[in-house]
Amino acid sequence: MEILNIINDEAVFLELNAASREECLQIMIDGMEKAGFVKDKAAYLAAVNEREQKGSTGIGFGVAIPHGKSGGVVSAGLAFARLANPVDWNSLDGKPVQLVFLIGVSDQDASNEHMKILIALSRKLIHEDFRKNLLAANSSAELFEVLQSI
Amino acid sequence: MIVVEGILQNKTGFHIRPAQLFMEKANEFKAGIRVKNAEGMEADGKSILGLMTMGFEYGSKIIIEADGDDEEPAAKALLDLVNSKFGEE
Numbered sequence: 007m008e009i010l011n012i013i014n015d016e017a018v019f020l021e022l023n024a025a026s027r028e029e030c031l032q033i034m035i036d037g038m039e040k041a042g043f044v045k046d047k048a049a050y051l052a053a054v055n056e057r058e059q060k061g062s063t064g065i066g067f068g069v070a071i072p073h074g075k076s077g078g079v080v081s082a083g084l085a086f087a088r089l090a091n092p093v094d095w096n097s098l099d100g101k102p103v104q105l106v107f108l109i110g111v112s113d114q115d116a117s118n119e120h121m122k123i124l125i126a127l128s129r130k131l132i133h134e135d136f137r138k139n140l141l142a143a144n145s146s147a148e149l150f151e152v153l154q155s156i
Numbered sequence: 157m158i159v160v161e162g163i164l165q166n167k168t169g170f171h172i173r174p175a176q177l178f179m180e181k182a183n184e185f186k187a188g189i190r191v192k193n194a195e196g197m198e199a200d201g202k203s204i205l206g207l208m209t210m211g212f213e214y215g216s217k218i219i220i221e222a223d224g225d226d227e228e229p230a231a232k233a234l235l236d237l238v239n240s241k242f243g244e245e
Contacts, residue, residue, distance in 0.1 A: 061173050065204050071172065098176060098204060121169045121213065128208035 017085035043083025050078035064097025073109035170212035187224030
């Protein structure tokens with residue numbers, strides 16, 4: 007799974023101003039639509055929220071990986087947000103979240119795309135340097151360089 | 157040290173929630189927990205990110221190593237959790 011193939015400029019938000027998890031997800035999903043990954047935002051948002059209700063996707067380290075499998079998704083896509091002010095995500099370690107990776111996959115996907123994206127991301131996120139570089143990137147071009155590293 | 161092996165039986169694989177449940181259960185014990193896959197990768201069983209990097213899918217072999225005073229109940233509890241499919245299908 008090459009992360010760079012499923013993200014583009016429209017779905018990258020650096021220093022995003024969002025007051026809550028809900029607002030953050032809303033803005034990121036708007037970006038996913040502009041990027042061409044999502045055609046039915048409401049259906050996709052419902053899938054993402056349903057997943058959050060089963061248990062937080064805030065995995066600690068200030069990182070959350072919300073995700074949803076939905077007919078509202080055209081093709082597998084990823085959005086990234088770095089929040090200007092960390093928000094509460096009901097995380098496993100109780101700490102607020104600043105880095106958000108939102109994953110969308112089609113409900114027609116049979117190849118477990120979502121797991122492949124999740125594994126690829128976690129293999130990068132486990133490196134502290136990678137997380138530091140995510141916090142330091144100044145442009146989407148720089149972010150893509152970071153995503154390509156490791 | 158005690159080593160047990162299980163097979164991942166939930167269809168959706170070892171995603172965030174199973175990793176979380178595994179980590180929480182592992183942290184109930186004093187014993188150190190290492191998790192390995194059939195490819196020889198290994199991770200700290202008390203780290204959610206570590207567990208998520210392992211790439212366990214439906215049918216994958218999960219090797220659990222517990223080392224410490226309560227290694228036996230720890231290994232049993234974690235294997236039971238794997239066999240319970242983490243409460244999923």
